[in-house]
Structures are given as C-alpha cells and as structure tokens.
Amino acid sequence: MKINVCVCPSRIDSAHGGETSDTDVYDGGRFTVTRRVARGVGALAAVATLLSGCVLAPGSYMGVPPGAAVEGQAGAEQGVTELVRDGVTYRLHRLDGGMAVRLSSQPVAGEQSGLRLPAAAATAYRVRSGDVLRVVVWDRPELNNPGFSSMGTSIVSVGATESTNSPIASAGGGSLDPIGRVVQPDGTIYFPYIGKVKVAGQTIDAIRRDLTTRLDKVVSKPQLDVSIVSYRSQKIYVSGAVKAPGAIALTDTPETVADAISGAGGYNEAADLEGSTLNRAGAVYPLDLYALFYGGDLSQNVLLQDGDVVNVPDRRYKKVFVLGEVTKPVSQIMPKGRFTLSEALADAGGLNQLSANAAQVYVFRKGADKSVDVFQLDATSPGMLVLGDQFALQSRDVVFVDAAHVTRFYRVVSQILPFASSLYLGAEAFK
Structure with missing residues (x-):
C-alpha cells in the first residue's frame, strides 16, 4: 500500500527541468517524495500544482479540516488516512456524529472474540463424592x-x-x-x-x-x-475485587452470577464491573456486571456450574491517558459505567488556553494486527464538545491534544510513538 505524503518543493530547476526529489527528516526517519517538473514556461504551472497539492493531498496533516474530503488509500475506507511507522499502521479518522454512532454499536476492543455467555436451564442436583x-x-x-x-x-x-x-x-x-x-x-x-x-x-x-x-x-x-x-462435592469460585473471595458450595438451589457475587459479600469500590469474566472449562467469557446490576440485563445472569470461576478484576488497570496541551496531564482510572472524551478532558483540567489547539484533539486506540486507530475531534465549537460527550472511551485509550495549528500527521505520530509503542506492543516495541 502507498502512503500519500506531500512535501513542498524546496527548489525547482526551471532551466533544466526533469525529476528532482526532496526529503523531510524527522526523528531519524526520512520520507522522500519524487516530483516531476516541466521544462521552461510549464515550470510555473508545476510550482502552482505542487503548492496546491501540499494543501489538498491526503495525509499531509494530522488535522482534518472540517468539511474537507480526505481520500483514503486504494481500497481503504473513505475519509481515512493511513501511515505506517515502525511496523504499526496508524489510521486517521475524522470524528463526526455518524462515526460516534457506529463506534457505540461496536464491541469493546480486546474483548474475547465472539464468545457469548452460555445459556443453561436449571437441572436437578446430582450427588457426587463428598456429599x-x-x-x-x-x-x-x-x-x-x-x-x-x-x-x-x-x-x-x-x-x-x-x-x-x-x-x-x-x-x-x-x-x-x-x-x-x-x-x-x-x-x-x-x-x-x-x-x-x-x-x-x-x-x-x-x-x-x-x-x-x-x-x-x-x-x-x-x-x-x-x-x-x-453439600461438599461441587463448588464455584469468585475472585478479584469482591469483599469475600473464595469458594461457594453449589446446592440444590440453582446458583446464578448474581447469587455468586452476593455470596462473596458483593463487589467493592475498585471493581471493574464491565471487564468481569466467567471461566468455564478453560473458556473465558466476557461478563458485564455493570449491565446486570445497573441496566437490568438478565442475559448476564447465567446459571453457574461446578468449577466455574467468576472473576471481577480491579479497576486500577482500566485507564485512559490524557497527554499534550491540557492543564494537567493525567493517567485516569475509568469510573464505573460510561466514560466519555469530554469527561476525560474535564478531569485533566481542560485544554490549555494559551497553547492548545482545540481543532486537534486526538484519541489513539489500539486496533487489530498492529494497527492504531486515531480519531480527531475539532473542539473549536460548542457543538463539537457535545459530540465529544457522545464518544465513549475504552480502556488504554490515549487522548492527545496538539499545540501547533499546522502539524503533519507523521510528526504527531512521532511525538507519541514511544508511548504508544510501549503501551500497545509491549516488549516487542524495543526489539
């Protein structure tokens, strides 16, 4: 696949014409763009064409001008610009109302792929050794x-x-x-x-x-x-951020997830309810206890079987990172329930009034197969701030507020690359 990068010409030999090249150097890497320049009188037209191309070419800048049509790569999604850096593909999306709706309907990244909670009917208790x-x-x-x-x-x-x-x-x-x-x-x-x-x-x-x-x-x-x-033979287990983790004996009364959490004394304040799991026979199923206890979603309240493990993880591992031109850069623990981009910016003290460019608020999110989705929000208008309140963040998202009004896509990626690489790739980033 080809990356569209525009570098304005530094010189044009109008006398000789022909093919010249220019490079833009950053952090030890080089982007080289080859241009063909016409001879004689056509050189001035070529200059005008190249200069206009620096404004219109997709991928030239990290910021996507409001209302501008940005072409993606061949076969890519319309309105998406891609950049490959150190083996990681960064995909730039302009955040609008339609995209916010689509993202809200998608499953959370990192959830166990395709596994759904197993449905089971209540059955009579069967005696086993130890009863x-x-x-x-x-x-x-x-x-x-x-x-x-x-x-x-x-x-x-x-x-x-x-x-x-x-x-x-x-x-x-x-x-x-x-x-x-x-x-x-x-x-x-x-x-x-x-x-x-x-x-x-x-x-x-x-x-x-x-x-x-x-x-x-x-x-x-x-x-x-x-x-x-x-009843001594059959047990279920509740672990993690509950008040009394341990084993609970199964009886002739069917035991559900809610019964198990109650039997463990309930969850504590540090519980990550949305990230809970049910481990059954080696298969790990996502379990949304927030939807069960706060939304009344009974599909999460499945019947448990002998050997099941209900795990409620600690919420301190569920973080978002707010960096760049904000009043107070923070590593923010996500609260229970929905956490939006506007809330994250508010918790960081808001944008820096002196240096922040409200048109360039970005959210970096890990995708599949060494890719990172980058969502850009133009927060210069109050209406777009409302859109930011509709954009739900996910665990390990990185919010970055840029300072310069004119910033190239690859330069912003270079600024956040060390942090993003260590966050998304771990030790592989240093090999």
Whole structure:
C-alpha cells in the first residue's frame, strides 16, 4: 500500500527541468517524495500544482479540516488516512456524529472474540463424592443411623451453669458422619441389608427409588426419605475485587452470577464491573456486571456450574491517558459505567488556553494486527464538545491534544510513538 505524503518543493530547476526529489527528516526517519517538473514556461504551472497539492493531498496533516474530503488509500475506507511507522499502521479518522454512532454499536476492543455467555436451564442436583446423605426409614429406627447406637456422649462446657451434649461417632466406619452418610470416592454409600449402593451422578428422587426397591426384599413396604444434609462435592469460585473471595458450595438451589457475587459479600469500590469474566472449562467469557446490576440485563445472569470461576478484576488497570496541551496531564482510572472524551478532558483540567489547539484533539486506540486507530475531534465549537460527550472511551485509550495549528500527521505520530509503542506492543516495541 502507498502512503500519500506531500512535501513542498524546496527548489525547482526551471532551466533544466526533469525529476528532482526532496526529503523531510524527522526523528531519524526520512520520507522522500519524487516530483516531476516541466521544462521552461510549464515550470510555473508545476510550482502552482505542487503548492496546491501540499494543501489538498491526503495525509499531509494530522488535522482534518472540517468539511474537507480526505481520500483514503486504494481500497481503504473513505475519509481515512493511513501511515505506517515502525511496523504499526496508524489510521486517521475524522470524528463526526455518524462515526460516534457506529463506534457505540461496536464491541469493546480486546474483548474475547465472539464468545457469548452460555445459556443453561436449571437441572436437578446430582450427588457426587463428598456429599453427605441422610436416609430415614419410617418405623425402623435401627436402620436410620446404624452404628450411632454406640456413639459416646461428651459434655461440652458452654458457660458457668450451662452444658450441652455433643454426639461423637465412634463406630460405623469412614462412610458415616454424625449427621449422615458420606458418599465415598467410588461414588457409593453403605446401607444395612443392602450393602454398597452407587449413588454418584443420581438425583435424590432416583436414589430414593433405588433404595426402596432394594430394601423391599428384606423390609415389608419400606418408606424412605433421602435428603442431602451437607453439600461438599461441587463448588464455584469468585475472585478479584469482591469483599469475600473464595469458594461457594453449589446446592440444590440453582446458583446464578448474581447469587455468586452476593455470596462473596458483593463487589467493592475498585471493581471493574464491565471487564468481569466467567471461566468455564478453560473458556473465558466476557461478563458485564455493570449491565446486570445497573441496566437490568438478565442475559448476564447465567446459571453457574461446578468449577466455574467468576472473576471481577480491579479497576486500577482500566485507564485512559490524557497527554499534550491540557492543564494537567493525567493517567485516569475509568469510573464505573460510561466514560466519555469530554469527561476525560474535564478531569485533566481542560485544554490549555494559551497553547492548545482545540481543532486537534486526538484519541489513539489500539486496533487489530498492529494497527492504531486515531480519531480527531475539532473542539473549536460548542457543538463539537457535545459530540465529544457522545464518544465513549475504552480502556488504554490515549487522548492527545496538539499545540501547533499546522502539524503533519507523521510528526504527531512521532511525538507519541514511544508511548504508544510501549503501551500497545509491549516488549516487542524495543526489539
């Protein structure tokens, strides 16, 4: 692809004509433009043509004059000027109302590509190894807690004049718990007259029917009740900027994302709600908790499964950078919700009244495949300031306010190149 760069001629040999070249040097790099100059009388016309070309050629200046049509490169988007610098493609866009609407409808850059939250219906809880079951057989007390008849009794002091009896299981083997039967690693429990019964992977109703059928051979018309008294086998995890990160046991009540956040004590003030994620079986899904809690978007409140990890990152990594001719250049932590260009400039104290050029306010945003989109806002009129309030910033955007009224595209890119390269390319920028 070809970059359109205009350099005004420094000299023209009208006597000899022919082909000459001129260069514009910046930061150790060189742009060379070849011009053909006519002989004799046609030289003056060539001069006029070249001088006008310096004004009209696309890519000559970073600022896009309001209302001017800027040609893109061959096959590129209309109104876009491109420049390749150190392997990074910078694409200049003039910010207007239509572009602001298009950008607001696009997904946030950096989100996990194409992954959508998995939809799932509530299902009955299935027993697994580690759960504790209680089996009660009516009118047969000797079957309810076999081995508990030999339990001892210890006196636990509670106060100066109070005491309570605490049972201690002293028989029955490792499958018994003081409150029920522990499902063993092989997925079984032991029950009198029946022996080992496979219960892992089954619902409570299925276990009740199975035990009733087996026990009916030795007890006439047994009536059983089976319940889970301790949920130990299945867990979800909540990490990050919540008040009580850790594991939460799944029960027979379906657990949603909102339930998990509530079970972790809620999120704290540093939480990046829009950047939350759900990790399931190695796949990471974007999770917008701001849309859930503040916008009522129930599509984000999905049912959770065993092993799911809900992560709420810290908002201190979600920043925008305001540089150049502003009152106070800042590294601004984005607040919860929407954060616009006008808000970022206001937080930086506004434009410097003495040196800033309001017509040249730029937003650098990392794109795909080593590209950077550069959006230019002409903030010289109040109406354009309103447009700036419609332009939502994204994490790691760089806002740059230029000083000179006439600044070439590549010169502004050169000014911000070291910062942008380290921000977007990391260590690759220094190789």
